[in-house]
Amino acid sequence: MAAGAARRPSGKVSAVFDKDHEREGAYDFLENDAIAASDIAEMLFAASVERAKAEPLAYVVVDGTSLTLTDARASKDFGPIGSPNCPARGLQVMNALGVSRDGVPLGLVDQIYWARPPRVKRTRAEAAKRNAQRPFEEKETSNFVRAAQNAVERLARADVSAWVVIDREGDNRDILLGLADSKCLYTVRSHWDRPTLGEDGLRGPKLRQALREEPLLGTYTIDIGRTGQRAARRATIGVHARLVELRFARREHKPAESLHVWAVWLREHTTDANPLDWLLFTNAPVTNAEQAERVVESYRTRWRVEEFHRTWKQGECNVEDAQLRSMNAMVKWATILAAVATRIERLKYLSRNKPDEPATIELGEDEIEALKLDQRQRRPGAKKKTRLPAVPTIAEATRWVAQLGGWIGPANGPPGSSTLARGMQRLGDLVAALRLARQPSRGVRRKRIS
Numbered sequence: 496m497a498a499g500a501a502r503r504p505s506g507k508v509s510a511v512f513d514k515d516h517e518r519e520g521a522y523d524f525l526e527n528d529a530i531a532a533s534d535i536a537e538m539l540f541a542a543s544v545e546r547a548k549a550e551p552l553a554y555v556v557v558d559g560t561s562l563t564l565t566d567a568r569a570s571k572d573f574g575p576i577g578s579p580n581c582p583a584r585g586l587q588v589m590n591a592l593g594v595s596r597d598g599v600p601l602g603l604v605d606q607i608y609w610a611r612p613p614r615v616k617r618t619r620a621e622a623a624k625r626n627a628q629r630p631f632e633e634k635e636t637s638n639f640v641r642a643a644q645n646a647v648e649r650l651a652r653a654d655v656s657a658w659v660v661i662d663r664e665g666d667n668r669d670i671l672l673g674l675a676d677s678k679c680l681y682t683v684r685s686h687w688d689r690p691t692l693g694e695d696g697l698r699g700p701k702l703r704q705a706l707r708e709e710p711l712l713g714t715y716t717i718d719i720g721r722t723g724q725r726a727a728r729r730a731t732i733g734v735h736a737r738l739v740e741l742r743f744a745r746r747e748h749k750p751a752e753s754l755h756v757w758a759v760w761l762r763e764h765t766t767d768a769n770p771l772d773w774l775l776f777t778n779a780p781v782t783n784a785e786q787a788e789r790v791v792e793s794y795r796t797r798w799r800v801e802e803f804h805r806t807w808k809q810g811e812c813n814v815e816d817a818q819l820r821s822m823n824a825m826v827k828w829a830t831i832l833a834a835v836a837t838r839i840e841r842l843k844y845l846s847r848n849k850p851d852e853p854a855t856i857e858l859g860e861d862e863i864e865a866l867k868l869d870q871r872q873r874r875p876g877a878k879k880k881t882r883l884p885a886v887p888t889i890a891e892a893t894r895w896v897a898q899l900g901g902w903i904g905p906a907n908g909p910p911g912s913s914t915l916a917r918g919m920q921r922l923g924d925l926v927a928a929l930r931l932a933r934q935p936s937r938g939v940r941r942k943r944i945s
Contacts, residue, residue: 496512499511501923503920504812504832504839504919506813506815506832507818524827525819526821526824530827532826532830539834540602540605540606543601544604546593547595548655550596552658553596553604553658554593554595554659555594555658556592556660556796556799557589557642558662558800558801558804559587559589559635559639560590560808561588562576562814563584564586564817569584572821572822574610574612586608587611588607588829589605589606589642591603591646592803592837593646598844600841601841605645607638608829628748634669636664636669636670637673639661639667639670640677643657643673644673644677646659647677647679656680658680658779659674659679660681660683660794666776668752671756671776675778680793682776682779683777691740706735706737706774707735709735710735711734711735712734713788715731715732715788715791716731717730717732719771731764732761732791733761733762734759734787736757737757738755741755741776757777757780759775759781760773761791775790775794777790777793799844802912806912810913811916811920812836814828814833817829838857839915842919849889851889856889857889861926862922862926866887869899896918900915900918900920
Protein backbone atom coordinates (compact mmCIF):
# COMPACT_ATOMS: atom_id res chain seq x y z
CA MET A 496 0.00 0.00 0.00
CA ALA A 497 2.87 2.37 0.79
CA ALA A 498 4.42 1.64 -2.60
CA GLY A 499 1.09 2.36 -4.26
CA ALA A 500 0.73 5.64 -2.37
CA ALA A 501 4.28 6.60 -3.39
CA ARG A 502 3.51 5.94 -7.08
CA ARG A 503 0.23 7.83 -6.97
CA PRO A 504 0.10 10.06 -3.85
CA SER A 505 -3.36 11.23 -2.83
CA GLY A 506 -5.37 11.62 0.34
CA LYS A 507 -8.20 9.59 -1.17
CA VAL A 508 -7.72 5.84 -1.09
CA SER A 509 -9.85 5.47 -4.22
CA ALA A 510 -7.47 7.76 -6.16
CA VAL A 511 -4.40 5.72 -5.16
CA PHE A 512 -5.84 2.27 -5.95
CA ASP A 513 -7.77 2.20 -9.24
CA LYS A 514 -8.30 -1.57 -9.38
CA ASP A 515 -11.39 -2.88 -7.61
CA HIS A 516 -9.67 -5.65 -5.68
CA GLU A 517 -6.81 -3.37 -4.57
CA ARG A 518 -9.22 -0.67 -3.46
CA GLU A 519 -11.37 -3.13 -1.53
CA GLY A 520 -8.30 -4.69 0.09
CA ALA A 521 -7.00 -1.26 1.13
CA TYR A 522 -10.29 -0.27 2.78
CA ASP A 523 -10.51 -3.64 4.55
CA PHE A 524 -6.97 -3.23 5.86
CA LEU A 525 -7.49 0.33 7.09
CA GLU A 526 -10.87 -0.32 8.73
CA ASN A 527 -9.69 -3.53 10.44
CA ASP A 528 -9.46 -2.80 14.18
CA ALA A 529 -7.25 -5.87 14.68
CA ILE A 530 -4.44 -4.06 12.87
CA ALA A 531 -2.81 -1.48 15.14
CA ALA A 532 -1.72 1.83 13.67
CA SER A 533 1.23 1.79 16.08
CA ASP A 534 2.67 -1.29 14.35
CA ILE A 535 2.79 0.53 11.02
CA ALA A 536 4.31 3.59 12.68
CA GLU A 537 7.05 1.56 14.39
CA MET A 538 8.26 0.32 10.99
CA LEU A 539 8.39 3.92 9.77
CA PHE A 540 10.36 5.00 12.85
CA ALA A 541 12.74 2.02 12.54
CA ALA A 542 13.57 2.96 8.93
CA SER A 543 14.35 6.54 10.00
CA VAL A 544 16.60 5.36 12.84
CA GLU A 545 18.41 3.04 10.43
CA ARG A 546 19.25 6.02 8.20
CA ALA A 547 20.45 7.97 11.23
CA LYS A 548 23.07 5.33 12.08
CA ALA A 549 25.43 6.82 9.49
CA GLU A 550 26.17 9.72 11.87
CA PRO A 551 26.67 9.94 15.64
CA LEU A 552 24.14 12.76 16.06
CA ALA A 553 20.74 13.57 14.54
CA TYR A 554 18.46 16.54 14.99
CA VAL A 555 14.90 15.81 16.12
CA VAL A 556 12.52 18.62 15.14
CA VAL A 557 9.29 18.43 17.14
CA ASP A 558 6.20 20.34 16.00
CA GLY A 559 2.44 19.94 16.17
CA THR A 560 -0.23 20.36 13.55
CA SER A 561 -3.89 19.51 12.98
CA LEU A 562 -5.66 17.54 10.26
CA THR A 563 -9.00 18.98 9.17
CA LEU A 564 -11.12 15.99 8.13
CA THR A 565 -14.56 15.39 6.65
CA ASP A 566 -17.08 14.85 9.46
CA ALA A 567 -20.08 17.06 8.73
CA ARG A 568 -22.43 15.06 11.00
CA ALA A 569 -19.90 14.69 13.84
CA SER A 570 -20.48 10.94 13.64
CA LYS A 571 -16.81 9.91 13.52
CA ASP A 572 -14.49 9.61 16.51
CA PHE A 573 -12.65 12.82 15.61
CA GLY A 574 -12.58 15.95 17.75
CA PRO A 575 -12.94 19.72 17.42
CA ILE A 576 -9.96 21.64 16.01
CA GLY A 577 -9.22 25.28 15.34
CA SER A 578 -11.10 28.25 16.70
CA PRO A 579 -14.58 27.89 18.29
CA ASN A 580 -15.68 30.69 15.93
CA CYS A 581 -14.86 28.51 12.91
CA PRO A 582 -15.82 25.00 14.05
CA ALA A 583 -14.13 22.10 12.31
CA ARG A 584 -13.33 18.51 13.16
CA GLY A 585 -10.28 16.35 12.79
CA LEU A 586 -7.19 15.13 14.64
CA GLN A 587 -4.22 16.70 16.37
CA VAL A 588 -0.74 15.39 15.54
CA MET A 589 2.68 15.82 17.12
CA ASN A 590 5.54 14.95 14.76
CA ALA A 591 9.21 14.34 15.59
CA LEU A 592 11.17 14.53 12.34
CA GLY A 593 14.74 13.28 12.23
CA VAL A 594 17.19 15.45 10.27
CA SER A 595 20.86 14.71 9.56
CA ARG A 596 23.68 17.13 10.41
CA ASP A 597 23.78 18.29 6.78
CA GLY A 598 20.06 19.14 6.74
CA VAL A 599 18.65 16.07 4.94
CA PRO A 600 15.39 14.68 6.40
CA LEU A 601 15.83 11.15 7.76
CA GLY A 602 12.13 10.49 8.37
CA LEU A 603 9.76 10.51 11.31
CA VAL A 604 11.19 9.20 14.57
CA ASP A 605 7.93 9.60 16.51
CA GLN A 606 4.35 10.62 15.84
CA ILE A 607 1.44 11.05 18.25
CA TYR A 608 -2.23 11.43 17.25
CA TRP A 609 -5.12 12.41 19.49
CA ALA A 610 -8.68 13.68 19.25
CA ARG A 611 -9.79 16.55 21.46
CA PRO A 612 -12.84 16.03 23.68
CA PRO A 613 -16.02 18.02 22.98
CA ARG A 614 -15.71 21.69 23.81
CA VAL A 615 -17.14 22.98 27.09
CA LYS A 616 -18.06 26.63 27.31
CA ARG A 617 -15.99 28.39 29.98
CA THR A 618 -15.12 31.99 30.78
CA ARG A 619 -11.52 33.03 30.34
CA ALA A 620 -11.04 33.01 34.14
CA GLU A 621 -12.55 29.52 34.44
CA ALA A 622 -10.34 28.20 31.64
CA ALA A 623 -7.22 29.71 33.24
CA LYS A 624 -8.06 28.21 36.64
CA ARG A 625 -8.72 24.78 35.15
CA ASN A 626 -5.49 24.93 33.19
CA ALA A 627 -3.49 25.81 36.32
CA GLN A 628 -4.96 22.84 38.20
CA ARG A 629 -4.45 20.19 35.52
CA PRO A 630 -1.31 18.06 35.70
CA PHE A 631 1.13 18.67 32.86
CA GLU A 632 0.74 15.06 31.69
CA GLU A 633 -2.93 15.77 30.85
CA LYS A 634 -2.20 18.83 28.72
CA GLU A 635 -1.64 18.76 24.96
CA THR A 636 1.73 20.47 25.41
CA SER A 637 3.02 17.36 27.19
CA ASN A 638 3.13 15.69 23.77
CA PHE A 639 6.12 17.88 22.89
CA VAL A 640 8.09 16.22 25.67
CA ARG A 641 6.59 12.77 25.05
CA ALA A 642 7.45 12.81 21.33
CA ALA A 643 10.95 14.14 22.05
CA GLN A 644 11.63 11.50 24.70
CA ASN A 645 10.35 8.68 22.49
CA ALA A 646 12.59 9.83 19.64
CA VAL A 647 15.62 10.23 21.93
CA GLU A 648 15.15 6.70 23.28
CA ARG A 649 14.81 5.15 19.80
CA LEU A 650 17.95 6.87 18.59
CA ALA A 651 19.86 6.00 21.77
CA ARG A 652 19.17 2.29 21.20
CA ALA A 653 21.00 2.72 17.86
CA ASP A 654 23.89 4.62 19.54
CA VAL A 655 22.82 7.91 17.94
CA SER A 656 22.71 11.08 20.04
CA ALA A 657 19.73 13.40 19.62
CA TRP A 658 19.50 17.19 19.50
CA VAL A 659 15.86 18.20 19.98
CA VAL A 660 14.63 21.41 18.30
CA ILE A 661 11.30 23.10 19.16
CA ASP A 662 9.95 26.45 18.04
CA ARG A 663 8.35 29.07 20.32
CA GLU A 664 5.67 26.67 21.59
CA GLY A 665 8.46 25.03 23.58
CA ASP A 666 9.07 28.12 25.75
CA ASN A 667 7.12 26.62 28.63
CA ARG A 668 8.41 25.72 32.08
CA ASP A 669 7.19 22.12 31.94
CA ILE A 670 8.57 21.54 28.43
CA LEU A 671 11.95 23.09 29.27
CA LEU A 672 12.25 21.12 32.50
CA GLY A 673 11.13 17.95 30.70
CA LEU A 674 13.79 18.40 28.02
CA ALA A 675 16.42 19.01 30.72
CA ASP A 676 15.59 15.56 32.13
CA SER A 677 15.68 13.83 28.72
CA LYS A 678 19.47 13.40 28.49
CA CYS A 679 19.74 15.11 25.12
CA LEU A 680 20.86 18.41 23.68
CA TYR A 681 18.06 20.80 22.85
CA THR A 682 17.35 24.17 21.23
CA VAL A 683 14.09 25.99 22.00
CA ARG A 684 13.14 29.37 20.64
CA SER A 685 12.09 31.80 23.34
CA HIS A 686 8.60 33.22 23.11
CA TRP A 687 9.11 35.71 25.92
CA ASP A 688 11.87 38.22 26.61
CA ARG A 689 12.20 36.88 30.15
CA PRO A 690 13.94 38.77 32.97
CA THR A 691 17.33 37.45 34.04
CA LEU A 692 18.27 36.56 37.60
CA GLY A 693 21.21 38.44 39.07
CA GLU A 694 23.96 36.92 41.20
CA ASP A 695 22.32 38.46 44.27
CA GLY A 696 19.13 36.55 43.50
CA LEU A 697 17.24 39.69 42.55
CA ARG A 698 15.46 40.40 39.30
CA GLY A 699 17.91 41.55 36.63
CA PRO A 700 17.55 43.06 33.15
CA LYS A 701 15.61 41.30 30.43
CA LEU A 702 17.41 38.78 28.23
CA ARG A 703 17.94 40.94 25.14
CA GLN A 704 19.19 43.85 27.20
CA ALA A 705 21.62 41.56 29.04
CA LEU A 706 22.82 39.94 25.81
CA ARG A 707 23.63 43.33 24.26
CA GLU A 708 26.44 43.59 26.80
CA GLU A 709 28.01 40.31 25.63
CA PRO A 710 30.71 40.31 22.91
CA LEU A 711 29.83 39.30 19.37
CA LEU A 712 30.74 35.63 18.94
CA GLY A 713 30.46 35.56 15.18
CA THR A 714 28.66 36.66 12.04
CA TYR A 715 26.91 34.12 9.83
CA THR A 716 25.03 34.12 6.55
CA ILE A 717 21.99 31.86 6.54
CA ASP A 718 19.23 31.00 4.10
CA ILE A 719 15.78 31.60 5.57
CA GLY A 720 13.01 29.35 4.29
CA ARG A 721 9.81 30.77 2.93
CA THR A 722 6.55 30.84 4.87
CA GLY A 723 3.03 31.79 3.89
CA GLN A 724 3.78 35.45 4.71
CA ARG A 725 7.47 35.68 3.79
CA ALA A 726 9.55 34.85 0.75
CA ALA A 727 12.78 32.89 1.11
CA ARG A 728 15.87 35.08 1.47
CA ARG A 729 19.46 35.20 2.70
CA ALA A 730 20.30 37.03 5.92
CA THR A 731 23.51 38.01 7.72
CA ILE A 732 23.23 37.70 11.48
CA GLY A 733 25.36 38.39 14.52
CA VAL A 734 25.30 36.07 17.53
CA HIS A 735 25.59 36.88 21.25
CA ALA A 736 25.37 34.28 24.04
CA ARG A 737 25.21 34.15 27.82
CA LEU A 738 24.63 31.55 30.52
CA VAL A 739 21.46 32.54 32.41
CA GLU A 740 19.24 31.15 35.11
CA LEU A 741 15.53 30.98 34.33
CA ARG A 742 13.43 31.26 37.46
CA PHE A 743 9.92 29.76 37.37
CA ALA A 744 7.68 31.24 40.05
CA ARG A 745 5.71 29.19 42.52
CA ARG A 746 2.20 28.44 41.33
CA GLU A 747 -0.72 26.35 42.44
CA HIS A 748 0.46 22.71 42.70
CA LYS A 749 3.94 23.77 41.47
CA PRO A 750 6.94 24.86 43.55
CA ALA A 751 9.37 27.59 42.54
CA GLU A 752 12.00 26.12 40.20
CA SER A 753 14.98 27.30 38.19
CA LEU A 754 16.93 26.12 35.16
CA HIS A 755 20.36 27.12 33.88
CA VAL A 756 20.47 27.49 30.09
CA TRP A 757 22.50 29.28 27.50
CA ALA A 758 20.60 32.18 25.93
CA VAL A 759 21.67 32.74 22.31
CA TRP A 760 20.56 35.89 20.49
CA LEU A 761 20.57 35.85 16.69
CA ARG A 762 20.15 39.38 15.41
CA GLU A 763 20.12 40.74 11.85
CA HIS A 764 21.58 44.21 11.42
CA THR A 765 19.61 45.68 8.54
CA THR A 766 17.25 48.48 7.63
CA ASP A 767 14.62 45.90 6.66
CA ALA A 768 11.26 46.52 8.32
CA ASN A 769 11.16 42.95 9.61
CA PRO A 770 14.72 41.95 10.60
CA LEU A 771 15.50 38.47 11.83
CA ASP A 772 15.52 38.36 15.64
CA TRP A 773 15.73 34.95 17.32
CA LEU A 774 16.28 34.32 21.01
CA LEU A 775 17.16 30.67 21.65
CA PHE A 776 17.59 28.54 24.77
CA THR A 777 19.99 25.61 24.68
CA ASN A 778 21.83 23.33 27.06
CA ALA A 779 24.79 23.09 24.65
CA PRO A 780 27.70 25.31 25.83
CA VAL A 781 28.14 28.45 23.72
CA THR A 782 31.47 30.14 24.47
CA ASN A 783 32.99 30.52 21.01
CA ALA A 784 32.09 31.05 17.36
CA GLU A 785 32.11 27.33 16.48
CA GLN A 786 29.72 26.42 19.28
CA ALA A 787 27.46 29.34 18.37
CA GLU A 788 27.33 28.14 14.77
CA ARG A 789 26.23 24.66 15.91
CA VAL A 790 23.25 26.19 17.74
CA VAL A 791 22.35 28.30 14.71
CA GLU A 792 22.48 25.21 12.49
CA SER A 793 20.34 23.21 14.93
CA TYR A 794 17.55 25.79 14.90
CA ARG A 795 17.57 26.13 11.10
CA THR A 796 16.46 22.49 10.82
CA ARG A 797 13.00 23.41 12.14
CA TRP A 798 12.01 24.45 8.59
CA ARG A 799 12.25 20.80 7.58
CA VAL A 800 9.21 19.86 9.65
CA GLU A 801 7.23 22.81 8.29
CA GLU A 802 8.04 21.71 4.73
CA PHE A 803 7.07 18.15 5.63
CA HIS A 804 3.70 19.36 6.94
CA ARG A 805 3.10 21.31 3.72
CA THR A 806 3.92 18.31 1.52
CA TRP A 807 1.89 15.94 3.71
CA LYS A 808 -1.19 18.15 3.92
CA GLN A 809 -1.16 20.35 0.81
CA GLY A 810 1.34 18.91 -1.68
CA GLU A 811 0.42 15.93 -3.74
CA CYS A 812 -0.27 13.80 -0.64
CA ASN A 813 -3.31 15.87 0.49
CA VAL A 814 -3.86 13.75 3.60
CA GLU A 815 -6.82 15.91 4.66
CA ASP A 816 -8.81 14.75 1.60
CA ALA A 817 -9.22 11.30 3.18
CA GLN A 818 -12.81 10.31 3.92
CA LEU A 819 -12.26 7.32 6.17
CA ARG A 820 -14.79 6.46 8.84
CA SER A 821 -12.73 6.07 12.02
CA MET A 822 -9.73 7.49 13.81
CA ASN A 823 -7.93 4.14 13.67
CA ALA A 824 -8.30 3.94 9.89
CA MET A 825 -7.36 7.59 9.46
CA VAL A 826 -4.20 7.27 11.55
CA LYS A 827 -3.02 4.24 9.56
CA TRP A 828 -3.57 5.96 6.22
CA ALA A 829 -2.04 9.23 7.43
CA THR A 830 1.04 7.33 8.65
CA ILE A 831 1.50 5.70 5.25
CA LEU A 832 1.16 9.09 3.51
CA ALA A 833 3.63 10.58 6.01
CA ALA A 834 6.21 8.06 4.76
CA VAL A 835 5.52 9.21 1.19
CA ALA A 836 5.84 12.89 2.15
CA THR A 837 9.14 12.36 3.97
CA ARG A 838 10.54 10.52 0.93
CA ILE A 839 9.72 13.48 -1.30
CA GLU A 840 11.39 15.89 1.15
CA ARG A 841 14.37 13.57 1.51
CA LEU A 842 14.87 13.38 -2.26
CA LYS A 843 14.69 17.17 -2.50
CA TYR A 844 17.39 17.77 0.08
CA LEU A 845 19.63 14.89 -0.92
CA SER A 846 19.90 16.49 -4.36
CA ARG A 847 20.76 19.87 -2.83
CA ASN A 848 23.00 18.90 0.08
CA LYS A 849 24.61 15.68 -1.21
CA PRO A 850 24.48 16.17 -5.00
CA ASP A 851 27.42 13.88 -5.84
CA GLU A 852 26.11 10.80 -4.02
CA PRO A 853 24.88 7.95 -6.27
CA ALA A 854 21.17 7.89 -7.00
CA THR A 855 20.96 4.42 -5.45
CA ILE A 856 20.97 5.97 -1.98
CA GLU A 857 17.28 6.77 -2.50
CA LEU A 858 16.05 5.35 -5.82
CA GLY A 859 15.68 1.71 -6.85
CA GLU A 860 17.22 0.08 -9.92
CA ASP A 861 13.93 0.04 -11.85
CA GLU A 862 13.34 3.71 -11.08
CA ILE A 863 16.82 4.64 -12.36
CA GLU A 864 16.38 2.52 -15.49
CA ALA A 865 13.01 4.13 -16.23
CA LEU A 866 14.50 7.60 -15.79
CA LYS A 867 17.31 6.79 -18.23
CA LEU A 868 14.83 5.53 -20.83
CA ASP A 869 12.84 8.74 -20.48
CA GLN A 870 15.98 10.86 -20.83
CA ARG A 871 16.96 9.15 -24.08
CA GLN A 872 13.59 10.10 -25.53
CA ARG A 873 13.94 13.71 -24.40
CA ARG A 874 17.38 14.38 -25.87
CA PRO A 875 18.10 15.38 -29.47
CA GLY A 876 18.91 12.47 -31.75
CA ALA A 877 16.91 10.06 -29.62
CA LYS A 878 17.13 7.42 -32.34
CA LYS A 879 20.82 7.14 -31.59
CA LYS A 880 21.84 5.62 -28.32
CA THR A 881 22.52 8.48 -25.91
CA ARG A 882 25.35 7.94 -23.47
CA LEU A 883 24.15 8.18 -19.90
CA PRO A 884 26.02 7.24 -16.71
CA ALA A 885 25.46 3.70 -15.50
CA VAL A 886 24.53 5.14 -12.11
CA PRO A 887 23.64 8.85 -12.17
CA THR A 888 24.24 11.09 -9.18
CA ILE A 889 21.30 11.86 -6.91
CA ALA A 890 21.31 15.44 -8.25
CA GLU A 891 21.05 14.23 -11.88
CA ALA A 892 18.32 11.71 -11.07
CA THR A 893 16.35 14.31 -9.11
CA ARG A 894 16.48 16.70 -12.08
CA TRP A 895 15.17 13.90 -14.30
CA VAL A 896 12.33 13.25 -11.85
CA ALA A 897 11.57 16.97 -11.76
CA GLN A 898 11.37 17.11 -15.56
CA LEU A 899 8.69 14.42 -15.39
CA GLY A 900 6.86 16.68 -12.95
CA GLY A 901 6.98 19.75 -15.20
CA TRP A 902 10.16 21.46 -14.01
CA ILE A 903 11.39 23.85 -16.69
CA GLY A 904 14.98 24.26 -15.54
CA PRO A 905 17.27 25.97 -13.02
CA ALA A 906 16.13 29.47 -14.03
CA ASN A 907 13.23 29.03 -11.60
CA GLY A 908 15.39 27.57 -8.85
CA PRO A 909 15.87 23.95 -7.76
CA PRO A 910 12.90 21.55 -7.98
CA GLY A 911 10.36 21.90 -5.17
CA SER A 912 8.26 19.36 -3.32
CA SER A 913 5.14 19.57 -5.51
CA THR A 914 7.14 19.22 -8.72
CA LEU A 915 9.02 16.21 -7.36
CA ALA A 916 5.79 14.63 -6.12
CA ARG A 917 4.26 14.89 -9.61
CA GLY A 918 7.48 13.55 -11.10
CA MET A 919 7.53 10.58 -8.73
CA GLN A 920 3.93 9.82 -9.67
CA ARG A 921 4.78 9.72 -13.38
CA LEU A 922 7.95 7.79 -12.65
CA GLY A 923 5.81 5.20 -10.89
CA ASP A 924 3.76 4.78 -14.05
CA LEU A 925 6.95 4.37 -16.11
CA VAL A 926 8.27 1.71 -13.72
CA ALA A 927 4.96 -0.15 -13.89
CA ALA A 928 5.08 -0.07 -17.70
CA LEU A 929 8.72 -1.20 -17.67
CA ARG A 930 7.92 -4.19 -15.47
CA LEU A 931 4.93 -5.06 -17.63
CA ALA A 932 7.09 -4.98 -20.77
CA ARG A 933 9.49 -7.47 -19.22
CA GLN A 934 6.80 -10.05 -18.58
CA PRO A 935 6.69 -12.96 -21.07
CA SER A 936 3.69 -12.88 -23.39
CA ARG A 937 2.16 -16.10 -24.79
CA GLY A 938 5.29 -18.03 -24.12
CA VAL A 939 7.61 -15.51 -25.84
CA ARG A 940 10.43 -14.20 -23.70
CA ARG A 941 11.01 -10.49 -24.08
CA LYS A 942 14.45 -8.97 -23.88
CA ARG A 943 15.23 -6.77 -20.91
CA ILE A 944 15.15 -3.09 -21.84
CA SER A 945 18.45 -1.36 -21.07
